[in-house]
Amino acid sequence: MTVIVYVSNTGSAKQYAEMLGEKTGYPVFDFANASDVPADAQVIFIGWVMAGTVQGLKEARDLFTIKAVCPVGMMKSEKQDAELKTKNAITEPMFSLLGNFHIDNLSGMYKMMMNMMLKMMKSKLKQDDVPDGQKAVEALEKGVDCVSEEHLGEIMGWLDE
Numbered sequence: 315m316t317v318i319v320y321v322s323n324t325g326s327a328k329q330y331a332e333m334l335g336e337k338t339g340y341p342v343f344d345f346a347n348a349s350d351v352p353a354d355a356q357v358i359f360i361g362w363v364m365a366g367t368v369q370g371l372k373e374a375r376d377l378f379t380i381k382a383v384c385p386v387g388m389m390k391s392e393k394q395d396a397e398l399k400t401k402n403a404i405t406e407p408m409f410s411l412l413g414n415f416h417i418d419n420l421s422g423m424y425k426m427m428m429n430m431m432l433k434m435m436k437s438k439l440k441q442d443d444v445p446d447g448q449k450a451v452e453a454l455e456k457g458v459d460c461v462s463e464e465h466l467g468e469i470m471g472w473l474d475e
């Protein structure tokens with residue numbers, strides 16, 4: 315039996331899990347309720363990305379058989395995909411999804427981390443010509459809304475194979 319398990323901080327991974335659940339009919343579980351997941355389940359794991367780490371994936375591996383991994387981040391590139399695979403030891407099929415980001419939706423430690431990052435990026439921009447640096451600063455300052463059903467096309471294609 316295939317199920318979807320997610321870890322979300324501000325809701326993007328949760329939205330993707332629910333959308334995928336609706337499209338496939340697979341049951342959806344918040345990782346916080348991991349004990350409700352049937353023991354023989356094959357899991358599609360959807361987790362938000364923090365500094366290159368797919369949140370909850372390591373813990374989920376100890377409990378479930380992982381069938382596919384969907385990291386949800388504010389960026390998507392071949393470089394980040396390669397780094398995600400290495401850093402998180404992902405050997406299963408991986409489908410990166412673009413999520414939302416709004417600094418004001420963050421709290422405590424996460425907000426502090428992103429404000430520090432923004433400061434660093436801004437000062438680096440003053441010194442060097444960083445490719446896409448201005449775009450990244452803008453995304454952090456203004457926020458991005460990228461959650462969209464369209465991004466599930468790739469994993470839906472794989473599931474239909």
Ligand SMILES: Cc1cc2nc3c(=O)[nH]c(=O)nc-3n(C[C@H](O)[C@H](O)[C@H](O)COP(=O)(O)O)c2cc1C
Binds near residue numbers: 327328387388427
């Ligand atoms: C502290 C912190 C670190 C982050 N690091 C990354 C990162 O390395 N790569 C990335 O693409 N997005 C990164 N993000 C952006 C989140 O992954 C993105 O906003 C995602 O949509 C959050 O998912 P959620 O809404 O389910 O919590 C980071 C966000 C925070 C708060």
